[in-house]
Amino acid sequence: MIISKDTKLAEVIHHNYQLIPIIYRFKIKFGFGDGTVEQICKKNNINTEFFIEIVNLFHNEDYYSTDKLQSFPLKYTVNYLLKSHQYFNRVKLPLIEKLIHELFWEDASNKKNKDILNKFFVQYRKEVIEHTTNEEKEVYPFILEIEKCYSENKTDDLCISKLKHKSVKDYQESHDELNSALLDLKNIIIKYLPPADNSDIIERILTEIFRLEKDMADHTRIENTVLIPVAYKMENELRKKIK
Amino acid sequence: MNKVTFIIAEKSYVIRTGLIKIINGFPETSVIKEITDAGKLKKIVNNNKPDILIINSKLLDDAHEDIREMFSEKMKTKFVIFVGTKRESEHFSYFDEKISVDDNKEEIIKKLQTIITSKLPEKHKADSVELSEREKEVVKQIALGKTNKEIADLLFISVHTVITHRKNITRKLDIKTVSGITVYAILNNIIDIDEAV
Ligand SMILES: [Fe+2]
Ligand SMILES: [Fe+2]
Numbered sequence: 001m002i003i004s005k006d007t008k009l010a011e012v013i014h015h016n017y018q019l020i021p022i023i024y025r026f027k028i029k030f031g032f033g034d035g036t037v038e039q040i041c042k043k044n045n046i047n048t049e050f051f052i053e054i055v056n057l058f059h060n061e062d063y064y065s066t067d068k069l070q071s072f073p074l075k076y077t078v079n080y081l082l083k084s085h086q087y088f089n090r091v092k093l094p095l096i097e098k099l100i101h102e103l104f105w106e107d108a109s110n111k112k113n114k115d116i117l118n119k120f121f122v123q124y125r126k127e128v129i130e131h132t133t134n135e136e137k138e139v140y141p142f143i144l145e146i147e148k149c150y151s152e153n154k155t156d157d158l159c160i161s162k163l164k165h166k167s168v169k170d171y172q173e174s175h176d177e178l179n180s181a182l183l184d185l186k187n188i189i190i191k192y193l194p195p196a197d198n199s200d201i202i203e204r205i206l207t208e209i210f211r212l213e214k215d216m217a218d219h220t221r222i223e224n225t226v227l228i229p230v231a232y233k234m235e236n237e238l239r240k241k242i243k
Numbered sequence: 244m245n246k247v248t249f250i251i252a253e254k255s256y257v258i259r260t261g262l263i264k265i266i267n268g269f270p271e272t273s274v275i276k277e278i279t280d281a282g283k284l285k286k287i288v289n290n291n292k293p294d295i296l297i298i299n300s301k302l303l304d305d306a307h308e309d310i311r312e313m314f315s316e317k318m319k320t321k322f323v324i325f326v327g328t329k330r331e332s333e334h335f336s337y338f339d340e341k342i343s344v345d346d347n348k349e350e351i352i353k354k355l356q357t358i359i360t361s362k363l364p365e366k367h368k369a370d371s372v373e374l375s376e377r378e379k380e381v382v383k384q385i386a387l388g389k390t391n392k393e394i395a396d397l398l399f400i401s402v403h404t405v406i407t408h409r410k411n412i413t414r415k416l417d418i419k420t421v422s423g424i425t426v427y428a429i430l431n432n433i434i435d436i437d438e439a440v
Contacts, residue, residue, distance in 0.1 A: 112436055116429045119439075120422050177420070184423030191417070192430050 003055050005038035005048050012037065016059050021215060025083040026051060050076050058218050066225045074147045077227055078140045084219050085132040092212050093125045099205045103196045113194060120188075124181045131178060135223075139171045143231040150234040155241050163239060168232040175220045182213050245366040245414075246271050247359050250288060252278040252298040253325060258344070262297060262325075265351060269359055271366065278302075289315050294362045297323045297342065300335075309337045321358055374415060379433060381408040385421060386428035388440035 001007075001015050009032060013019060026046050033040075037055075041048040053069045069077070100117050104110055146168065149159035186209055189202065196202050249266055251274060253259045263274050278287055281302040288296060292315075300306040310322050321339040328345055335341055340358050342351055374382065377398075384394045391409075395402045413419050418427055428434045 112429065116426050116436055116439075120426050123422055180419040181422065184418045184420050184426075187417040188423060188426050188430075192427055194430070 001059070003037065003052055003059065005041075005052060006036050009035060009037050009040045012055065018211065018214065019055060019059060021087060021211075022055060022058055025080065025087060047072070047076060050080075054080060054222075057222070061218070061221075066222075069222070069226045070230050073151075074143060074227065074230060077222060078144060081219065081222060081227070082136065082140070084215065085136065088212070088216065088219075089129060089132060092208065092215075093128060096205060096208050096212070097121055097125065099201055099208065102198065102201050103205075104198055105194060106197045109194055113196075117188075117193070120181075120185065124178075124185070127178060127181065131175075142166055142171075143168065143227060146231050146234050146238065150238055155238065159238065160242055163235065163242070168228060168235050172224075172228055175224075179213075179216070179220070182209060182216070185209060186213075245369045246273040247295065247362045247366060248272075248291070248293045249274045249295050249297065250276045250278060250291060250293040252281075252284055252288075252296065252302050254279050254299065254301065258299075258325070265355065269355065271363065272359060285313055288313075288320070289318075292318050293320055294366075295321045295323060295358060297325055299325045301327075306335055307337070311337065321362065323354075323358065369414070374412065378408055378412050378415070381405065382412055382424055382428050383433050385409070385412075386425040386434045386439055388421075 001012075003012055009023070009028075013023065026041075026044065028040060028044050028046070035043070037052060038048045041051050049068075050072050053072070057064050057066065057069065097118070100114070100121055103114055103117070105113055142162070145159075145162060148154070149162075186206065189206055189209075193202075247269075249272060251259055251262055251266075253262065259277055259279075263277075266272050266274055275293060276287055276291055278284055284298075284302060298310075303310070306324060311318075314320070322337070323340040323342055324335050324338040325342050326333070326344070328343070340354050342354055346354070380398060381394060384397060389397070391402050391405045394400075394405045398405075412424065416424070416427060418424055425434075425439050429436050429439060
Protein backbone atom coordinates (compact mmCIF):
# COMPACT_ATOMS: atom_id res chain seq x y z
CA MET A 1 0.00 0.00 0.00
CA ILE A 2 1.27 3.44 -0.89
CA ILE A 3 -0.05 5.91 1.65
CA SER A 4 -1.39 9.18 0.26
CA LYS A 5 -2.90 12.30 1.81
CA ASP A 6 -6.37 10.96 1.11
CA THR A 7 -5.84 7.61 2.82
CA LYS A 8 -7.75 7.29 6.07
CA LEU A 9 -5.22 7.32 8.88
CA ALA A 10 -7.09 4.53 10.68
CA GLU A 11 -6.69 2.35 7.58
CA VAL A 12 -2.96 3.00 7.59
CA ILE A 13 -2.71 1.55 11.09
CA HIS A 14 -4.96 -1.39 10.27
CA HIS A 15 -2.75 -2.11 7.30
CA ASN A 16 0.54 -2.03 9.20
CA TYR A 17 0.49 -1.95 12.96
CA GLN A 18 4.24 -1.41 13.01
CA LEU A 19 3.50 2.19 12.13
CA ILE A 20 2.00 2.75 15.58
CA PRO A 21 5.18 4.21 17.12
CA ILE A 22 5.79 6.32 14.01
CA ILE A 23 2.37 7.96 14.31
CA TYR A 24 2.99 8.49 17.99
CA ARG A 25 6.30 10.16 17.20
CA PHE A 26 4.40 12.87 15.36
CA LYS A 27 2.41 13.44 18.52
CA ILE A 28 -0.82 12.16 16.98
CA LYS A 29 -2.89 10.67 19.77
CA PHE A 30 -5.07 7.66 19.25
CA GLY A 31 -8.76 8.30 19.20
CA PHE A 32 -8.05 10.58 16.27
CA GLY A 33 -11.37 9.89 14.57
CA ASP A 34 -12.14 8.96 11.00
CA GLY A 35 -10.08 11.59 9.20
CA THR A 36 -7.72 11.26 6.27
CA VAL A 37 -3.97 11.62 6.65
CA GLU A 38 -4.19 15.21 5.46
CA GLN A 39 -7.03 16.18 7.81
CA ILE A 40 -5.37 14.73 10.86
CA CYS A 41 -1.97 16.19 9.99
CA LYS A 42 -3.50 19.65 9.63
CA LYS A 43 -5.28 19.33 12.94
CA ASN A 44 -2.00 18.40 14.64
CA ASN A 45 0.13 21.02 12.87
CA ILE A 46 2.14 18.42 11.01
CA ASN A 47 3.52 18.95 7.52
CA THR A 48 1.41 16.44 5.61
CA GLU A 49 3.90 15.78 2.84
CA PHE A 50 6.72 15.14 5.27
CA PHE A 51 4.52 12.81 7.29
CA ILE A 52 3.59 10.86 4.16
CA GLU A 53 7.20 10.47 3.12
CA ILE A 54 8.30 9.20 6.53
CA VAL A 55 5.43 6.75 6.82
CA ASN A 56 5.90 5.42 3.30
CA LEU A 57 9.62 5.06 3.81
CA PHE A 58 9.01 2.94 6.88
CA HIS A 59 6.22 0.98 5.28
CA ASN A 60 7.59 0.37 1.78
CA GLU A 61 11.22 -0.02 2.63
CA ASP A 62 12.14 -1.99 -0.47
CA TYR A 63 11.32 0.41 -3.19
CA TYR A 64 10.63 3.76 -1.66
CA SER A 65 12.95 6.53 -2.73
CA THR A 66 14.47 9.11 -0.43
CA ASP A 67 14.63 11.84 -3.11
CA LYS A 68 11.54 13.62 -1.90
CA LEU A 69 12.55 13.38 1.72
CA GLN A 70 15.80 15.12 0.84
CA SER A 71 13.88 18.18 -0.30
CA PHE A 72 12.46 19.10 3.11
CA PRO A 73 14.18 21.46 5.54
CA LEU A 74 16.60 19.39 7.58
CA LYS A 75 15.07 20.58 10.81
CA TYR A 76 11.99 18.46 10.05
CA THR A 77 14.15 15.39 9.66
CA VAL A 78 16.24 16.20 12.72
CA ASN A 79 13.11 16.72 14.76
CA TYR A 80 11.79 13.33 13.72
CA LEU A 81 15.11 11.66 14.47
CA LEU A 82 15.23 13.26 17.92
CA LYS A 83 11.79 11.88 18.67
CA SER A 84 12.88 8.41 17.74
CA HIS A 85 15.96 8.70 19.95
CA GLN A 86 13.67 9.49 22.84
CA TYR A 87 11.51 6.53 21.97
CA PHE A 88 14.48 4.15 21.87
CA ASN A 89 16.08 5.45 25.04
CA ARG A 90 13.09 6.18 27.19
CA VAL A 91 10.50 3.64 26.05
CA LYS A 92 11.81 0.61 24.20
CA LEU A 93 15.20 -0.06 25.79
CA PRO A 94 13.92 0.31 29.37
CA LEU A 95 11.03 -1.99 28.50
CA ILE A 96 13.30 -4.72 27.19
CA GLU A 97 15.56 -4.34 30.20
CA LYS A 98 12.60 -4.69 32.53
CA LEU A 99 11.47 -7.82 30.70
CA ILE A 100 14.95 -9.33 31.03
CA HIS A 101 14.69 -8.81 34.80
CA GLU A 102 11.43 -10.74 34.79
CA LEU A 103 12.90 -13.86 33.20
CA PHE A 104 13.35 -16.83 35.42
CA TRP A 105 14.69 -20.38 35.39
CA GLU A 106 13.74 -22.90 38.01
CA ASP A 107 17.14 -24.52 38.10
CA ALA A 108 20.46 -23.26 39.39
CA SER A 109 21.31 -21.49 36.15
CA ASN A 110 18.81 -18.73 36.98
CA LYS A 111 21.20 -16.16 38.39
CA LYS A 112 23.91 -16.75 35.81
CA ASN A 113 21.54 -16.53 32.84
CA LYS A 114 19.92 -13.38 34.10
CA ASP A 115 23.14 -11.69 35.08
CA ILE A 116 24.85 -12.33 31.80
CA LEU A 117 21.90 -11.29 29.69
CA ASN A 118 21.41 -8.20 31.77
CA LYS A 119 25.07 -7.30 31.56
CA PHE A 120 25.00 -7.60 27.79
CA PHE A 121 21.91 -5.46 27.53
CA VAL A 122 23.08 -2.75 29.90
CA GLN A 123 26.25 -2.48 27.85
CA TYR A 124 24.23 -2.23 24.66
CA ARG A 125 21.98 0.43 26.14
CA LYS A 126 25.01 2.43 27.15
CA GLU A 127 26.33 2.27 23.59
CA VAL A 128 23.01 3.43 22.18
CA ILE A 129 22.93 6.35 24.60
CA GLU A 130 26.49 7.31 23.72
CA HIS A 131 25.65 7.20 20.05
CA THR A 132 22.44 9.19 20.27
CA THR A 133 23.89 11.72 22.71
CA ASN A 134 26.76 12.38 20.37
CA GLU A 135 24.31 12.94 17.55
CA GLU A 136 22.16 15.24 19.62
CA LYS A 137 25.04 17.28 21.02
CA GLU A 138 27.39 17.30 18.01
CA VAL A 139 26.07 16.01 14.74
CA TYR A 140 22.56 17.45 14.55
CA PRO A 141 23.45 20.94 15.81
CA PHE A 142 26.34 21.15 13.36
CA ILE A 143 24.13 20.06 10.49
CA LEU A 144 21.46 22.59 11.41
CA GLU A 145 24.08 25.34 11.46
CA ILE A 146 25.31 24.32 8.05
CA GLU A 147 21.77 24.47 6.77
CA LYS A 148 21.29 27.89 8.31
CA CYS A 149 24.46 29.30 6.75
CA TYR A 150 23.52 27.71 3.46
CA SER A 151 19.92 28.82 3.28
CA GLU A 152 20.65 32.36 4.46
CA ASN A 153 23.51 32.44 2.00
CA LYS A 154 25.89 33.43 4.74
CA THR A 155 29.60 33.24 4.23
CA ASP A 156 30.54 35.34 7.23
CA ASP A 157 33.28 34.59 9.70
CA LEU A 158 31.09 32.54 11.96
CA CYS A 159 30.19 30.08 9.21
CA ILE A 160 33.74 29.96 7.93
CA SER A 161 35.14 29.24 11.35
CA LYS A 162 32.73 26.39 11.82
CA LEU A 163 33.70 24.74 8.58
CA LYS A 164 37.35 25.14 9.37
CA HIS A 165 37.38 22.52 12.09
CA LYS A 166 34.56 20.21 11.20
CA SER A 167 32.99 18.50 8.26
CA VAL A 168 29.78 16.53 7.89
CA LYS A 169 32.04 13.82 6.55
CA ASP A 170 33.45 13.31 10.05
CA TYR A 171 30.03 12.11 11.08
CA GLN A 172 29.62 9.41 8.52
CA GLU A 173 30.28 6.98 11.29
CA SER A 174 29.03 3.49 11.08
CA HIS A 175 25.96 2.09 12.74
CA ASP A 176 27.15 -1.46 12.23
CA GLU A 177 28.29 -2.09 15.79
CA LEU A 178 24.94 -1.19 17.31
CA ASN A 179 23.11 -3.27 14.78
CA SER A 180 25.38 -6.26 15.32
CA ALA A 181 24.70 -6.20 19.05
CA LEU A 182 20.96 -6.48 18.45
CA LEU A 183 21.45 -9.32 15.96
CA ASP A 184 23.67 -11.10 18.48
CA LEU A 185 21.09 -10.71 21.20
CA LYS A 186 18.42 -12.23 18.97
CA ASN A 187 20.60 -15.20 18.11
CA ILE A 188 21.65 -15.73 21.71
CA ILE A 189 18.02 -15.86 22.82
CA ILE A 190 16.81 -17.93 19.88
CA LYS A 191 19.66 -20.44 19.84
CA TYR A 192 21.78 -20.48 22.96
CA LEU A 193 19.92 -19.33 26.04
CA PRO A 194 18.52 -22.27 28.05
CA PRO A 195 14.70 -22.23 27.73
CA ALA A 196 13.29 -19.95 30.44
CA ASP A 197 10.44 -21.13 32.63
CA ASN A 198 8.35 -18.09 31.83
CA SER A 199 8.54 -18.39 28.07
CA ASP A 200 5.86 -15.75 27.55
CA ILE A 201 8.48 -13.20 28.59
CA ILE A 202 10.95 -14.59 26.06
CA GLU A 203 8.29 -14.22 23.42
CA ARG A 204 7.75 -10.59 24.37
CA ILE A 205 11.46 -9.82 24.50
CA LEU A 206 12.03 -11.27 21.06
CA THR A 207 9.07 -9.42 19.59
CA GLU A 208 10.30 -6.16 21.08
CA ILE A 209 13.80 -6.71 19.74
CA PHE A 210 12.54 -7.39 16.23
CA ARG A 211 10.42 -4.24 16.32
CA LEU A 212 13.25 -2.16 17.69
CA GLU A 213 15.57 -3.50 15.05
CA LYS A 214 13.23 -2.49 12.25
CA ASP A 215 12.64 0.92 13.79
CA MET A 216 16.36 1.53 14.25
CA ALA A 217 17.20 0.34 10.75
CA ASP A 218 14.73 2.85 9.42
CA HIS A 219 16.18 5.58 11.62
CA THR A 220 19.72 4.82 10.45
CA ARG A 221 18.56 4.78 6.87
CA ILE A 222 17.18 8.30 7.21
CA GLU A 223 20.45 9.46 8.76
CA ASN A 224 22.57 7.83 6.07
CA THR A 225 20.48 8.57 3.00
CA VAL A 226 18.83 11.89 3.85
CA LEU A 227 20.49 13.83 6.64
CA ILE A 228 24.18 13.27 5.93
CA PRO A 229 24.11 13.49 2.10
CA VAL A 230 21.97 16.64 2.07
CA ALA A 231 24.10 18.37 4.69
CA TYR A 232 27.26 17.31 2.92
CA LYS A 233 26.06 18.82 -0.33
CA MET A 234 25.28 22.10 1.43
CA GLU A 235 28.65 22.08 3.09
CA ASN A 236 30.44 21.63 -0.23
CA GLU A 237 28.55 24.49 -1.86
CA LEU A 238 29.35 26.69 1.11
CA ARG A 239 33.01 25.82 0.85
CA LYS A 240 32.99 26.76 -2.83
CA LYS A 241 31.49 30.14 -2.03
CA ILE A 242 33.99 30.84 0.72
CA LYS A 243 36.89 30.19 -1.63
CA MET B 244 23.07 -17.42 8.62
CA ASN B 245 23.84 -18.41 5.05
CA LYS B 246 20.92 -17.84 2.75
CA VAL B 247 20.14 -19.19 -0.69
CA THR B 248 20.77 -16.19 -2.91
CA PHE B 249 18.80 -15.22 -6.00
CA ILE B 250 19.35 -12.82 -8.83
CA ILE B 251 16.34 -12.02 -10.95
CA ALA B 252 16.91 -10.83 -14.49
CA GLU B 253 13.58 -9.59 -15.76
CA LYS B 254 12.51 -6.36 -17.45
CA SER B 255 8.93 -6.25 -16.25
CA TYR B 256 8.45 -4.63 -12.87
CA VAL B 257 5.20 -6.51 -12.34
CA ILE B 258 6.79 -9.89 -12.93
CA ARG B 259 9.90 -9.08 -10.93
CA THR B 260 7.86 -7.95 -7.96
CA GLY B 261 5.73 -11.08 -8.21
CA LEU B 262 8.74 -13.39 -8.31
CA ILE B 263 10.39 -11.62 -5.38
CA LYS B 264 7.22 -11.91 -3.36
CA ILE B 265 7.03 -15.65 -3.99
CA ILE B 266 10.74 -16.18 -3.23
CA ASN B 267 10.53 -14.15 -0.02
CA GLY B 268 7.81 -16.53 1.06
CA PHE B 269 10.51 -19.18 1.50
CA PRO B 270 12.69 -18.87 4.61
CA GLU B 271 16.46 -18.87 4.19
CA THR B 272 16.31 -17.10 0.83
CA SER B 273 17.38 -13.66 -0.25
CA VAL B 274 17.05 -11.80 -3.55
CA ILE B 275 20.36 -9.98 -3.76
CA LYS B 276 20.08 -8.20 -7.12
CA GLU B 277 17.56 -7.35 -9.79
CA ILE B 278 18.69 -6.98 -13.38
CA THR B 279 16.62 -5.22 -16.02
CA ASP B 280 19.25 -4.68 -18.65
CA ALA B 281 20.85 -7.54 -20.62
CA GLY B 282 24.06 -5.55 -20.98
CA LYS B 283 24.75 -5.72 -17.27
CA LEU B 284 23.85 -9.37 -16.85
CA LYS B 285 27.29 -10.91 -17.18
CA LYS B 286 29.05 -8.51 -14.86
CA ILE B 287 26.47 -8.54 -12.09
CA VAL B 288 26.09 -12.31 -12.08
CA ASN B 289 29.85 -12.91 -12.14
CA ASN B 290 30.41 -10.47 -9.30
CA ASN B 291 27.65 -11.78 -7.08
CA LYS B 292 27.69 -15.50 -7.91
CA PRO B 293 24.10 -16.19 -6.87
CA ASP B 294 22.95 -19.67 -5.97
CA ILE B 295 20.07 -19.31 -8.36
CA LEU B 296 19.59 -17.06 -11.36
CA ILE B 297 16.11 -16.61 -12.74
CA ILE B 298 16.28 -15.09 -16.18
CA ASN B 299 13.67 -14.11 -18.71
CA SER B 300 14.41 -15.74 -22.06
CA LYS B 301 13.98 -12.34 -23.73
CA LEU B 302 17.17 -11.15 -22.06
CA LEU B 303 19.18 -13.83 -23.85
CA ASP B 304 20.26 -13.72 -27.50
CA ASP B 305 19.61 -17.40 -27.83
CA ALA B 306 18.12 -19.32 -24.96
CA HIS B 307 19.27 -22.57 -26.52
CA GLU B 308 22.94 -21.85 -26.13
CA ASP B 309 24.84 -22.96 -23.09
CA ILE B 310 24.18 -20.22 -20.54
CA ARG B 311 27.04 -21.44 -18.37
CA GLU B 312 29.52 -20.27 -20.95
CA MET B 313 28.51 -16.68 -20.29
CA PHE B 314 29.76 -16.79 -16.73
CA SER B 315 32.85 -17.69 -14.79
CA GLU B 316 33.51 -21.41 -14.53
CA LYS B 317 33.73 -21.48 -10.79
CA MET B 318 30.06 -20.66 -10.28
CA LYS B 319 27.75 -23.31 -8.94
CA THR B 320 24.70 -21.30 -9.89
CA LYS B 321 21.50 -23.04 -10.86
CA PHE B 322 19.85 -21.48 -13.88
CA VAL B 323 16.11 -21.04 -14.14
CA ILE B 324 14.57 -19.73 -17.31
CA PHE B 325 11.41 -17.69 -17.23
CA VAL B 326 9.28 -17.86 -20.36
CA GLY B 327 6.16 -16.21 -21.76
CA THR B 328 3.16 -18.16 -23.04
CA LYS B 329 4.35 -18.94 -26.53
CA ARG B 330 7.29 -21.06 -25.47
CA GLU B 331 5.11 -23.23 -23.26
CA SER B 332 6.20 -26.61 -24.58
CA GLU B 333 9.70 -25.71 -25.58
CA HIS B 334 12.56 -27.47 -23.81
CA PHE B 335 15.67 -25.61 -22.73
CA SER B 336 18.40 -28.16 -22.25
CA TYR B 337 20.91 -25.91 -20.55
CA PHE B 338 18.62 -24.81 -17.74
CA ASP B 339 17.96 -26.52 -14.44
CA GLU B 340 14.33 -25.44 -14.38
CA LYS B 341 11.74 -23.63 -16.45
CA ILE B 342 9.13 -21.33 -15.02
CA SER B 343 6.35 -20.06 -17.22
CA VAL B 344 4.16 -17.03 -16.82
CA ASP B 345 1.25 -19.47 -17.11
CA ASP B 346 2.32 -21.69 -14.21
CA ASN B 347 -0.28 -21.88 -11.48
CA LYS B 348 0.52 -21.32 -7.83
CA GLU B 349 1.20 -24.97 -6.97
CA GLU B 350 3.44 -25.47 -9.99
CA ILE B 351 5.65 -22.47 -9.40
CA ILE B 352 5.96 -23.10 -5.68
CA LYS B 353 6.89 -26.72 -6.26
CA LYS B 354 9.54 -25.79 -8.81
CA LEU B 355 11.08 -23.14 -6.60
CA GLN B 356 10.93 -25.34 -3.53
CA THR B 357 12.78 -28.10 -5.34
CA ILE B 358 15.53 -25.85 -6.55
CA ILE B 359 15.92 -24.08 -3.19
CA THR B 360 16.02 -27.42 -1.36
CA SER B 361 18.81 -28.59 -3.65
CA LYS B 362 20.91 -25.66 -2.42
CA LEU B 363 20.13 -25.87 1.29
CA PRO B 364 22.49 -28.70 2.38
CA GLU B 365 25.61 -26.82 1.29
CA LYS B 366 24.30 -23.70 3.05
CA HIS B 367 23.65 -25.60 6.26
CA LYS B 368 27.00 -27.31 6.08
CA ALA B 369 28.72 -23.95 5.77
CA ASP B 370 27.25 -22.80 9.06
CA SER B 371 27.57 -26.06 10.96
CA VAL B 372 27.27 -25.18 14.62
CA GLU B 373 29.97 -27.35 16.14
CA LEU B 374 33.04 -25.39 17.12
CA SER B 375 36.39 -27.14 16.88
CA GLU B 376 38.50 -27.42 20.06
CA ARG B 377 40.79 -24.75 18.69
CA GLU B 378 37.88 -22.42 18.02
CA LYS B 379 36.58 -22.99 21.54
CA GLU B 380 39.97 -21.96 22.88
CA VAL B 381 39.81 -18.79 20.77
CA VAL B 382 36.27 -18.11 22.02
CA LYS B 383 37.59 -18.41 25.56
CA GLN B 384 40.39 -15.93 24.96
CA ILE B 385 38.09 -13.45 23.21
CA ALA B 386 35.71 -13.64 26.16
CA LEU B 387 38.59 -13.03 28.54
CA GLY B 388 39.18 -9.78 26.69
CA LYS B 389 42.37 -10.71 24.87
CA THR B 390 43.44 -8.96 21.67
CA ASN B 391 44.20 -10.84 18.45
CA LYS B 392 47.91 -10.36 19.06
CA GLU B 393 47.70 -11.72 22.60
CA ILE B 394 45.68 -14.72 21.45
CA ALA B 395 48.20 -15.40 18.69
CA ASP B 396 51.12 -15.35 21.14
CA LEU B 397 49.30 -17.48 23.65
CA LEU B 398 48.29 -20.20 21.20
CA PHE B 399 51.50 -20.01 19.10
CA ILE B 400 49.63 -19.13 15.92
CA SER B 401 49.77 -16.13 13.60
CA VAL B 402 47.45 -13.14 13.97
CA HIS B 403 46.17 -14.02 10.53
CA THR B 404 45.12 -17.46 11.78
CA VAL B 405 43.39 -15.89 14.79
CA ILE B 406 41.40 -13.69 12.44
CA THR B 407 40.43 -16.71 10.36
CA HIS B 408 39.27 -18.49 13.52
CA ARG B 409 37.25 -15.45 14.52
CA LYS B 410 35.56 -15.34 11.14
CA ASN B 411 34.65 -19.01 11.39
CA ILE B 412 33.38 -18.59 14.93
CA THR B 413 31.13 -15.73 13.87
CA ARG B 414 29.84 -17.70 10.92
CA LYS B 415 29.14 -20.82 12.94
CA LEU B 416 27.57 -19.14 15.94
CA ASP B 417 25.94 -16.21 14.16
CA ILE B 418 27.44 -13.96 16.81
CA LYS B 419 29.58 -10.99 15.80
CA THR B 420 30.39 -8.80 18.77
CA VAL B 421 32.89 -9.48 21.53
CA SER B 422 30.15 -9.05 24.14
CA GLY B 423 27.98 -11.54 22.26
CA ILE B 424 30.78 -14.11 22.14
CA THR B 425 31.34 -13.54 25.85
CA VAL B 426 27.69 -14.33 26.58
CA TYR B 427 28.00 -17.50 24.53
CA ALA B 428 31.17 -18.49 26.39
CA ILE B 429 29.52 -18.03 29.78
CA LEU B 430 26.31 -19.81 28.85
CA ASN B 431 28.36 -22.76 27.64
CA ASN B 432 30.64 -22.75 30.68
CA ILE B 433 33.68 -21.97 28.58
CA ILE B 434 34.49 -19.21 31.04
CA ASP B 435 33.08 -18.19 34.38
CA ILE B 436 30.95 -15.07 34.66
CA ASP B 437 33.48 -13.50 37.08
CA GLU B 438 36.28 -13.91 34.56
CA ALA B 439 34.55 -11.87 31.87
CA VAL B 440 35.70 -8.30 31.38
FE1 LIG C 1 20.27 8.71 15.45
FE1 LIG D 1 22.80 7.25 14.28
